[in-house]
Amino acid sequence: MTPVENSDESEDNEQMVNVAVLGYGTVGSGVVEVINTNHDSINKKTGDEINIKYVLDLRDFPGDPVEKILVHDFNTIVNDPEVDIVVETMGGVHPAYDFTKQALLAGKSVCTSNKELVASHGTELMQIAEDKQINYLFEASCGGGIPIIRPLNSSLTADEIDQITGILNGTTNYILTKMTRDGSEFEDALVEAQNNGYAERNPEADIEGHDACRKIAILSSLAYGHHVNFEDIHTEGITKITATDIKYAQEIGAAIKLLGTSCKTENGFYAMVTPGMIDPTSPLYSVNGVFNAIFVHGNVLGDAMFYGSGAGKLPTASAVVADVVDAARHLHRNIMQNWSSHSLELKDISEMENRFFVRVKGTVAGKIDEITEIFGRVEPISLPSVxxxxAFITKSMKEADFAAKAEKLADDMLGRIRVFF
Amino acid sequence: MTPVENSDESEDNEQMVNVAVLGYGTVGSGVVEVINTNHDSINKKTGDEINIKYVLDLRDFPGDPVEKILVHDFNTIVNDPEVDIVVETMGGVHPAYDFTKQALLAGKSVCTSNKELVASHGTELMQIAEDKQINYLFEASCGGGIPIIRPLNSSLTADEIDQITGILNGTTNYILTKMTRDGSEFEDALVEAQNNGYAERNPEADIEGHDACRKIAILSSLAYGHHVNFEDIHTEGITKITATDIKYAQEIGAAIKLLGTSCKTENGFYAMVTPGMIDPTSPLYSVNGVFNAIFVHGNVLGDAMFYGSGAGKLPTASAVVADVVDAARHLHRNIMQNWSSHSLELKDISEMENRFFVRVKGTVAGKIDEITEIFGRVEPISLPSVxxxxAFITKSMKEADFAAKAEKLADDMLGRIRVFF
Structure with missing residues (x-):
């Protein structure tokens, strides 16, 4: 056989590709469901037959179709030479990290939806995969079902990406959309999101921005080609956003979204997670409810955006299974990923230039001179109902300068939100 | 060397990959510009050095940097064994078809922005590429810089796609956006588009929907896995859309867009290019000006949308160069494309079910009984300024039934537009 005939992608004889799924929770059971539901078309697109050989979970599932292939011991999987691909849908860093590393070291490709693990140990795990000529794929880790990781690796290769900004968390986007439509306060919208299954009982990771932080770290690492440490990213959540803030936003034709954003400037790279006001010129403006979207700007492409379901059992499973297909097509060949182990040093955001929406106590007549003295000429915004x-919007200034000016307002400042238009 | 070490993607030694560009027009010169501008990052992502060895054009370009590598005879390129990849940015079917076929038969991968050629001869050219274990890639043929071909081939593989609907033509979207914003008539908006370089002097291919037709044929072929003949697609342009139509659309909160759409139903596959009304629940609603977007619905993914610059020198070149990078990463290995030579038989649209916006002469008082008798109960829409x-919107009905009913209105029907909400 010549190397060409040996290529996986040109194989005419269908082979069996054995998969083990770690964790039979929401996403894991979704993966099993998707592979079963779209069995024929997935096998056709793979060129081989995908077979789920094991499902690992500590629990039993009596009566469930996976009962017969359920195992409780990871060693059964890692020691079985027939297992080609491991799907890790356990979440969390431990024991997912150990299982993933063992699987890769045993020569099995791993496909995951685990953003915590990718953000914290992705560099090391990708390196093992490259050394072993297998793959560590994580399309589902950012934006749920939205294809974004593979486009960054394989489609936007002609560009130098200079900005990536995403609505990366469905829970917070649902809450903010709800607050906008109903005029409700954050706490009430959160409770409603929890009651409708769009927010967890312990919602901290979502509402404080930690989830979006890991996702923008992963996306930025791929966009700029160097590892971005999520712990270096300035992160603010949406807990301080009020119904009044949203009233002002509506008055000025803006929407408030939780944005994970990073950019390349003359001074270096910045990244942050922050609530931000955007206007209708941004394609992210109309992204509502549990939908997510990722805006990318390339130096030759210009603006692009990828939109879809950012979470949910089947959309997320769709992305994991797309990775399984890709891993099966590249069983013993590493797919190049644009993410080097070299760390990208983020600049402190104090040097970043932004505009700010600011709310202050008092009347325009009584306060505008003081405001003008501090911030220069601004256009006051008053709401009869408040x-x-x-409120007013500042001109663009360094974060540090804004902080110094805001200090002068002391307790008169009722709130501030970054403005991205 | 083992096959694994022989893999292009794991090659550590950088090689020279030679490229020849056919046609130094807008897109061709953009390709040269992008490869030069982003030289370092493109080579890094390729793993090899991309070198433009030839540019083919019948014209001379004295003083242009490509002067030294300009050739007038395609044989120079096809007979040079050092040329690995041919970029075809000539447009039109001839001689692009002959050059592409010769290049592929000579073992050179071809990357193209030529939608006419892909729609008319893509099946044959892809088959040659597969037989030769090289690639015929055409990311730039649909949606300019928007990554959509590669996502369909490599990312949406877990799904059975049941709908694909795109705003696929920048010229018509610019004209419709202009008409909406200014209240202008089609002819005036067209002249303005021509004056601003957004429409050609001979705009027929755009405004009559032929361009969008080829694009939806290509996208549908990939989405459903079988060749869709563009000549089978019912195609209507935007020349009959008036300022009054747009006034009505605004009144009911809808936007009129030229849509290329295809879907899989219980009865079979339908495809058409048609002006259509969409409402804000569609992510395509906010896609304005020269931007394009492609909405995809998958049976597990749900809704997804890909948005970006649908035309323009650099965005289109960005997509072509991304194909060059992919072709270089897979120099002697065919990338699986989900497009079989088997033809997909489209159902006649007479059986397709749609809703229709209809304008009729006369007053509501004088006409509503007749309308109700023909169409059943409808909600009349009157504009004081017209x-x-x-006007009214019908319930969903077969196209053939609508045609029969519309015939009863005879000359009293002033126009009709399909409604997609």
Missing amino acids: PGEF | PGEF
Whole structure:
């Protein structure tokens, strides 16, 4: 056989590719469901037959079709030379990290939806995969079902990406959309999201921005080609956003979204997770409810955006299974990923230039001179329904300069939100 | 060397990959510009050095940097064994077809932006590429810089796609956006588009929907896995859309877009290019100006959308160069494409079910009984600024049934537009 005939992608004889799924929770059971539901078309697109040989879970599932292939001991999987691909849908860093590393070292490709693990140990795990000429794939880790990891690796290769900004968390986007549509306060919208299954009982990872932080770290690592440490990313959640903030946003034709954003500037790279006001010129403006979207700007492509279901059992499973297909097509060949182990040093955001929406106590007549002295000429925004305060938007300035100016307002400043238009 | 070490993607030694560009027009010169501008990052992502060895054009370009590598005879390129990849940015079917076929038969991968050629001869050219274990890639043929071909081939593989709907033509979207914003008539908006370089002097291919037709044929072939003949697709352009139509659309909160759409139903596959009304629940609603977007629905993924610059020198070149990178990464290995030579038989649209916006002469009082008798109960829509007529939206019905009913209205029907909500 010549190397060409030996290529996986040109194989005419269908082979069996054996998969083990770690964790039979929401995403794991979704993966089993998708592979079963779309069995024929998936096998056709793979060129081989995908067979789920094992499902690992500590629990039993009496009566469930996976009962017969359920195992409780990871060693059964890692020691079985017939297993080609491991799907890790356990979440969390431990024991997912150990299982993933063992699987890769045993020559099995791993496909995961685990953003915590990719953000914290992705560099090491990708290196093992490259050394072993197998793959560590994580399309589902950012944006659920939205294809974004593979486009960054394989489609946007002609560009130098200089900005990536995403609505990366469905829970917070649902809450903010709800607050906008109903005029409700954060706490009420959160409770409703919890009751509708769009927010967890312990919602901290979502509402404090930690989830979006890991995702923008992963996306930025791929966009700029160097490892971005999620712990270096300035992160603010949406817990301080009020119904009044949203009223002002509506008045000025803006929407408030939780944005994970990073950019390449003359001074270096910045990244942050922050609530931000965007206007209708941004394609992210119309992304509502549990939908997610990722905006990318390339130096030759210009603007692009990828939109879809950011979470949910089947959309997330769709992305994991697409990785399984890709891993099966490249069983013993590493797919190049644009993410080097070299760390990208993020600049401190104090040097980043932004505009700010600011709410202050008092009346325009009584306060505008003081505001003008501190911030220069601004256009005051008053809402008849919100007496005793007004708002304005600053010109673009360094974060550090804004902080110094804001300090002068002391307790008169009722809130501030970054403005991205 | 083992096959694994022989893999292009794991090659550590950088090689020279020679490229020849056919046609130094807008896109061709963009390709040269992008490869030069982003030289370092492109080579890093390729793993090899991309070198433009030839540019083919009948014209001379004295003083242009390509002067030294300009050739007038295609044989120079096809007979040079050092040329690995041919970029075809000539447009049109001839001689692009002959050059592409010769290049592929000579073992050179071809990357193209030529939608006419892909729609008319893509099946044959892809088959030659597969037989030769090289690649015929055409990311730039649909949606300009928007990554959509590669996502369909490599990312949406877990799904059975049941709908694909795109705003696929920048010229018509610019014209419709202009008409919406200014209240202008089609002819005036067209002249303005021509003056601003957004429409050609001979705009027929755009405004009559032929361009969108080829694009939806290509996308549908990939989405459903079988060749869709563009000549089978019912195609209507935007020349009959008036300022009054747009006034009505605004009144009911809808936007009119030229849509290329295809879907899989219980009865079979349908495809058409048609102006259509969409409402804000569609992510395509906010896609304005020269931007394009492609909405895809998968049976497990749900809704997804890909948005970006649908035309323009650099965005289109960005997509072509991304193909060059992919071709270089897979120099002697065919990338699986989900497009079989088997033809997909489209159902006649007479059986397709749609809703219709209809404008009729007369007053609501004088006409509603007749309308109700023909179409059943409908909600009349009157605009004070448009006396002597009114409009309504039908319930969903077969195209053939609508045609029969519309015939009863005879000359009283002033127009009809399909409604996709």
